[in-house]
Structures are given as C-alpha cells and as structure tokens.
Amino acid sequence: MEAPEKSNTLPVLVVGAGVAGLTAALDLARLGIPSHLIERDGFLGGQVMRLDKLYPSDHCAFCPVWTEGAACSSHPLVTVHPLTSLEELESADGRIAAVLAERTPAVDPDSCVFCGLCRQTCESKGVAGAITLRPPALTWDPSAPPVPVLDPGLCSRCGACETVCPTKAISPSRLDSPAKNVRLEVADVIFATGFTERNPSPVAEYGQPDHPDIFTALDFETWTGEAGPNSGAVKRRSNGATPRSIAFIQCAGARDRRFLPYCSSVCCMHGLKQARWIKRRLPEASVALFYTDLRAVGKGYEGYARAAAEEGVLLVRGRPGIVFSLPQEGSTPVLALRYEDTATAKTLTAEFDMVVLNGGLAACPLPGESRLEPDRAQTCGFCREPADVAQAVVQGARSAALVAARLSAGGKL
Amino acid sequence: MSRAPLVFICTCHGTLSGALDRKTLEKGIAERFPDARVEFVPSLCRSGDLDRVSAPAGLEGPSGVLVAACSPFSRGKAVLDLAGKRFPGVGPELVDLREGCAWVHSTDPEAASAKAVDLVSMGLAAMKVRKRSPRPRIEVEQSVLVVGAGPAGLAATGALARLGARVTLVDRLARPGGLLNQIGKLFPHNTSSEELLGPLLQEIAHPAVDFLPKTQITRIQGDPGRFEAHFIRDGQDVSLSAGALILACGALPVLPENRYRSGELSGVISQLELETRLKKLEAASAPPDFGKAVFIQCLAAREDDHPYCSTICCPTALKNAIRLKSLAADVEVTILHRGIMTPGKVLEELYRKAMAAGVRFAAYSPEAPPEVRGNGRLSSVAVHDALSGRSMEIPADLLVLSTPLKPRPDTSALAAGLNVRLDNIGFACGCEPMRPLAAPVQGVFLCGAVRWPVYAEHAVDQGRAAAVKAAGFLEAGRAGGADLTSLALPGSWPGAASVDPQSCSRCGQCIALCPYGACRRGDDGTARVSGARCRGCGLCASVCPSGAVRVPENNVALRAMLREIAPRMDR
DSSP: OOOOOOTTOOOEEEEOOBHHHHHHHHHHHHTTOOEEEEOSSSSSBGGGGGOSBOTTTOOBSHHHHHHHHHHHHTOTTEEEETTEEEEEEEEETTEEEEEEEEOOOSBOTTTOOOOOHHHHHHHHTTOTTSEEEEOHHHHTOTTSOOEEEEOTTTOOOOOHHHHHOTTOOBOGGGGGSOOEEEEEEESOEEEOOOEEEOSSOSOGGGOOTTOTTEEEHHHHHHHHSTTSTTTTOOOOTTTOOOOSEEEEETTTTBSOTTSBOSOOSSHHHHHHHHHHHHHHHOTTSEEEEEESSOOOOSTTHHHHHHHHHHTTOEEEESOOSEEEEEOOTTSOOEEEEEEEETTTTEEEEEEESEEEEOOOEEEOOOTTGGGSOGGGEEEOGGGTSOOOHHHHHHHHHHHHHHHHHHHHHSOOO | OBOOEEEEEEOTTTTTTTTSOHHHHHHHHHHHOTTOEEEEESOTTSTTTTTTSOOOTTBSSOSEEEEEESOIIIIIHHHHHHHHHHSTTTOOEEEEOIIIIIITTTTOHHHHHHHHHHHHHHHHHHHHHOOOOOOOEEOOOSEEEEEOOSHHHHHHHHHHHHTTOEEEEEOSSSSTTGGGGGOSEETTTTEEHHHHHHHHHHHHOSTTEEEEOSEEEEEEEEETTEEEEEEEETTEEEEEEESEEEEOOOEEEOOOTTGGGBTTBBTEEEHHHHHHHHHHHHHHTOOOSOSEEEEEOOTTSSSSSSOSOOSSHHHHHHHHHHHHHHHOTTOEEEEEESSOOOOSHHHHHHHHHHHHTTOEEEEOOTTSOOEEEEESEEEEEEEEETTTTEEEEEEOSEEEEOOOEEEOTTHHHHHHHTTOOBOSSSOBOOBTTTBTTBOSSTTEEEOGGGTSOOOHHHHHHHHHHHHHHHHHHHHHTTTTSEEGGGGSOTTOOOOOOEEOTTTOOOOOHHHHHOTTSOEEEOTTSOEEEOTTTOOOOOHHHHHOTTSOEEOIIIIIHHHHHHHHHGGGTTO
C-alpha cells in the first residue's frame, strides 16, 4: 500500500460507541485515520452491554465487546468522549463543525477508587439514598466496581462527601454545572446511534405497565442475567417465588401500525435465547413463546430455533390479544393471556406467572445528519436498519471503508 | 551492586489498612523473597506518588517491578501504565490486592493478609521465570488476493484499490458479477443488477487491480503476510503470492430436483427460471403468458435434511410477485409459505408492498405440504391454509419453486488449508460475533454468500467491510513488518509457543488441535510452530504429553505460581 496522506487528515466524528461505532472507530484507526468517538453513556459497548448472553453462540456478551472497547480507548488515534452528546452539526464550504455537550459527572470516574466512604458519610448525615453504589447490572457494565452515583433531587449539597473523599473524586456542585460545549472541526461523520427500547411497553392491552411480573425484554435480561440482581436465578419480581410458567410475547409494539410498523429483526432470536435459558434453568417451568413469523434467518439461527423447540419451549404462532391479572386471594395475582393459536385457529386463554414483552426497538435519531452532504455522513448499526451484533459490526466496518476511501483518494465510492 | 525485585503495595489512601496488616505482609514477603524490596505507597494511581519513591540505596535498578494494587478493571491498568513510565524497560506486573483480596475478605483481616502474602509471592515467582517472548514482527506483502468476482468480491476489490492496496481478483468464469448475472431486478429497491454491477465494475477498472477471469483456484498455502495461491488458468498451473486474502467465492442455488412434480409437469419452474423469464418480459414490456401463478417457499430449506433458512428466498419471491403484478395487474399470485421471513425495515416494507399489490398468501405446515395437481400439465395446487384453517385448491398455470442457496462444494477444500471453520451446513465461519468477516488466521477475511446467504446490497456492504479489515492488516505490516499485537488488545500478547525438538514425541496431537494451523510437522517429524499464525492460546501445551511445548505466559509462569502456594494448598 502507498502511504496515504495522513498528516493533514481531520479526525472523523463517530457518534455512538455501541458495537457499530466501536468497530468504525477502530477500523479507521488501523488505517491511521484519527477519530473522536462520542458516547451518551459513561461506558463503551452500548445496548449489547445490557445483554447477559449473545445468540446463537450463547456466549457471554460482555467479553468480546469489552475487548473492542478497551482496544478503542487505548488506541492513540481514537479520542473517546464519554457522557457526551452531539448538539449541533454545521456544514459550510465543505467544512463540518460539530458542537458537543460534555457532561461532567458528579463523581469523576477516573479518580474514584470505589472505596464507598462518600456513601457512609452521606448516610451518617441522615440523607438516605442520595448516594447509591450502583450495582454493576444497573450500570450495564458487569466489570465495573459499584460506582457512587449522586441523586440530584436528594443531595443536600452539604459537601461532606467531598471532604471525606480520599481522591477528591466527588463534587456535588458539579450536579448543577451545565454541560461543557466543545467545538470540533471534523472530516466526516459516522452515525452509530443505535436504538432504544420503550420501557414500559406502550402496548396498553398487554397489562399495566407497572405490573411487577410484566417485563420488557431488556429489563428481563438484566433481571435474570448472571451478572444481574439475582445472580442468574429466575424469580418473580412480585413475590420472589420461582415462576411456574413464563410467556414471551414477540412483536409487542412492532409490526404494528400504532407503534413501529417495521420488524425489529433481532427480537425473535432474542426471545428464543431467553426462552431457552429459562427452560435450562427451570426445566419444570412451562415456557411459551408467541410469535407472528419466527424470523430466525441468520447464520445458525434456524438450528437455534429448532433446538428451542426440542428443549421444550412451546412455540405458538399467534399474537395474544390481551394480558390481564387474575385476582387470587392470598397470593400474588397470576397473569392470563388470551390468544389465537393461528396454527390450529383456536382461541384460548392461558395463565402465566411472568410475561416478557419482546419487540419494538426504535432507531435513535441522527442529529444534524440532514445538514451534511450525503457522502460526508455514513450511518451504521441499528439506527440505519434493525441489526444484530454481527450485522452491526459489518455496517460499522463498511462505514469506515467508505470514509477512508473518500479521505485517502478524495473520491467517492 | 545488585539487582533485586521491587514491590509496591498500594494502601488505597489508607482504606485497605484495616484488612491488610503491614507487618504481616513485610514479614511474609521477606521470608520467601529476602532480596525483594517492599514499599508501601498511599495511592499508586495518583501520578507523582511513584516518583517520590527514591531508588533504594545500593541498587543499580530493580530486576523487576511488582505493583500490588487494585483490579485491572478498576485502576489497576492505570497503575501499571504509571509504573511503566517510572521504570522504563522493566515491564512492571500487577497483582490485585484490593477487589480480589482486601475487599472480599474484609471481615477476616488475618486471612486477607495471609492471602496477600501468597498473591505477592506468586507474582514475584512468576516474574522471575517469565520470559517476555519477542513480539513476532512479520513481513506483510502489500497486496490482497480476492477470490470470487460476485458483488461481494467486486466491492472488496474496488474498496481496496481506493484504499491504496494492490489487488488480484480471480473468478472461475469469464464474466464478473457472479449469480447477479442471472438476475434482472434486485430487492429491496428494485434496482437492476446492471445498475448495481456497473459502478462496481468501474471501481475495479483501476491500475492497482489485476482481474484474472477463467481462473480456478486449486489451493492456498502459506502464512499471514505471504500466502501462496495456486490456480489453473488456460489449462496451465499458475501461482501468485499475496499478503492478505479475501474469500468471496459465493454459494450455489439449489435445483428443485423432482420435488413438487417439477420435471414431470409442464409449468413447474424454479424461482431462478422465473427471474430469466421476467427479465425477458420486462425488456419487451410484454404481459406474462400465464394468468395464475403459485409460489411455494422453503423447498429444500428448513427441513431436517436442510436445517437452515436461506434468508433471501422470501424477499426474492415477494419481489418477483410484485414484478408480475406490475406487468399485468390481473395476474393472480399466491405465495404458499411457512412464515414470511422479512426481518428489518426495508424488507418488511417489501412485504407490505406485496400485500398492497394484491399478492395473496397462505401458510402451510411442513406436516401437510401443498399438493400439486395436473396431468402432464399443471392444473392446480391444493393447500391447507393454517391461518384461516381452510383447505383450498388454487388453480394455477405456473408453479414457482423457491429454493435456497447452498455452500459450494469446493469451499471446503479452500477453507481447510486456511483453518477456516465451516458450519453444519457448510458455510464458512468468521470469528463471531464481533469479527464475523475475519477468519481465525490473521489476514484471511470472508464476505458474501460464502459465509451465509446474503442479498446483493448486503454482499456489497460485506465486501467493503472485509476490504477495510484487509487494508488494516496490510497497514499494520507496512513499516518494517506487522507487530501482530497491534491487531489484538495492546499488551495481551501471551507469546508464541515453541517446541523443544529433543522432547517432542512426534505424536502430532498439537498439530491436530491448533485452531490456527500454526503447529506443523517439520522435516524430522517433530512439531514446529509458525510464529505468524500462533495466537498464544496454549492448547498445544495443554495437550502435549511430553511437555515439549512452551508458551511463556501460560505454562511456565503458571507452574511457578502454583509451586509458590503448593505447600499450603492442602489447608
């Protein structure tokens, strides 16, 4: 390869550090192209970090993604901006300027040593709950030690924690300081903003949103995850009992004109994965998955779906019409759902202890994308088209290829 | 003047003093490593604390530096970096005394202190014997060989040329384009295959690209940085070498064989044949010569003998149904399916578009497949629609059978030589999930239907993605050879394995087991390890019956650590 002109290459802005954004930034860096990788959250890896397992390998989700994140944050050509959002993009005369808003956390993650003295002091002052040590599952990063987090509403700003902190990592006054605006000139922009799951589910007929035994899929992943609050045990959220039956409802809020008209693509396999894991942990429990079309179309996915059926997951073709509580005296209400088994054309009612609503993942917006020339902005990952990990990383690399080709040849692909 | 190991113990701002007893630590370490110098420091992660430590008198420099602090997942890595700067050239090592010791045993300070002594001793023992193997730098030829000139291979070639690489593109056939040459219009955007191929062909008309048509690859051997490919071209054996490889050799469409009375009744054709007919009809703007068409999906797919969904057949059927409808709105099209597989946004739109165009759907179950009726000529298809619960007989003068793509039989031979694993169907596997287009062996990449059935637009995306990976590999090796660690996590290189030929029993177990093809038989029958292929996983060392394999990080240091605590392991 000939040496590309790198000395005067402006950095590329990568918006979002999920698997697609990480891949794009790292692939650019390997070609010698610098980038700014901005991330709304305080950790790298995006939504995948919330997953306990990945389909179809059933491997832990955390390690492979964390490794990419670590490679990214230690690469000299990648500047990582955590807790940062893209405010504005300006484009004039072929130059692109990005305005970033960088939030300063009340606890500086680089100097906190996680000793917990701040919380002890706060509690001794009688301010209950102002400082919580977030368990790893809720920070979505199972490797992180419990991080002190200040609740802006409960904190009295007394400053006692600041006095006791051995590294001066905590400062309640930062709760009230505005986000810092940073202006960067960038060559191109790669959007990898990902998706959000609506929690609680917007589908009204699937029960009260605050019912403790009705979960959204990502919620359920955390609740039952091995790094989650129950260390992998499957329990009802209402009474802590082991559930006798669990229903997974696919397309809850997707392929539905009221919410998201499209198919979120990843939910069939995600639901199958959760159903299989539940069945393995609770062989006695009845596990049913209600689907519209079982879209197991990727590499190894059909075999995964077949294995689910062989392991005793009941696959029911049909979209339940309603989920409701059956009042029972003396114990937690059982949930019931009414559905048509469209394979047999029969309408039935079944009782379940827990219900998981799977589906309806909405792409995140691409702020300022419309202001850019089409060849200066690439999109990858779920915000481009519903994608699972394998598809998102391909998209991320593709975006890097298009940007790198434009920068090194001054041409278009 | 002597050289002794230096141990820094971080008290984490005094927060660990409660659990770890300073005197116990000093005494315990001195008993086992009398020459080690132990320093207690309040906060190793704060820059400056290490600088304040003056070099101990009488030492010309430490023989090694062990930092006993917190887990590498909290501040440990930062501590190591600071220690590395303070003591350049020593290669400090880390022991976790906080999360893994003081914190988990906070209620039992005595046990915590005893464990801390063990942990530090193990660290010192490992440090003593660990030999940092030189990181292999391999020469990387600045060229890429792309196998297959379908949409994926063309896109990969074009992108690589633009990224500045020299590329050789080979294909069995005379004409580039692969399976796309048999297809008129492409889903989801109804572009013609010429519209997709045209720009790709322009991209490969580049001075850095050498296109070799009518070239059949016979085998590929060699190591990352210099692979050697052998072909047959014009009846002659030819070979060339390349630094990296991209396999884009595609897949084969399955033929309906005798299923659903194809070959027996006239009017029963494959989806691929419908493509050809539609292309002609559209060129002539002629209405179809049939009025009632039925499509059957999932032939030779999602069955026990073919347990996979081929991804592309549902969208292809929808696309062709819409094309028929737009040629003549009164053509009746019914798709008999087992679930319409259109994941995502654009494909789901295609499904809706087909419904809006008046295409009818009926779901059959594999236990009751559709029955084709006719005598010499197709007359109707009988099916039980699982959705409505009704059995129906659909009059038809054309039956279109949707078949999947299957792996090319020659892929397996190519893959075997490169340690590319095949899945249970026979498609090639990358390193799922984060590097699906990269083979386990460095410098080998996959894209397109060789990995899994994929539609043309995605094949192009994959080609470009594979190109940027290959370009990254070449770039790593551009200046004076590739440091393979730059492609992995920095600092994670455990050292390449080596074999002591004196102790090797020539059993060959390591050769059979190595996932990267790094262990090979030398001329004398003993095992040898290719430094360019080895990733330091240590499988060879674990299986070697005679202890001839040495992986510096894994077995030597680990044994030293275990020996350090062995006397106390019975407790």
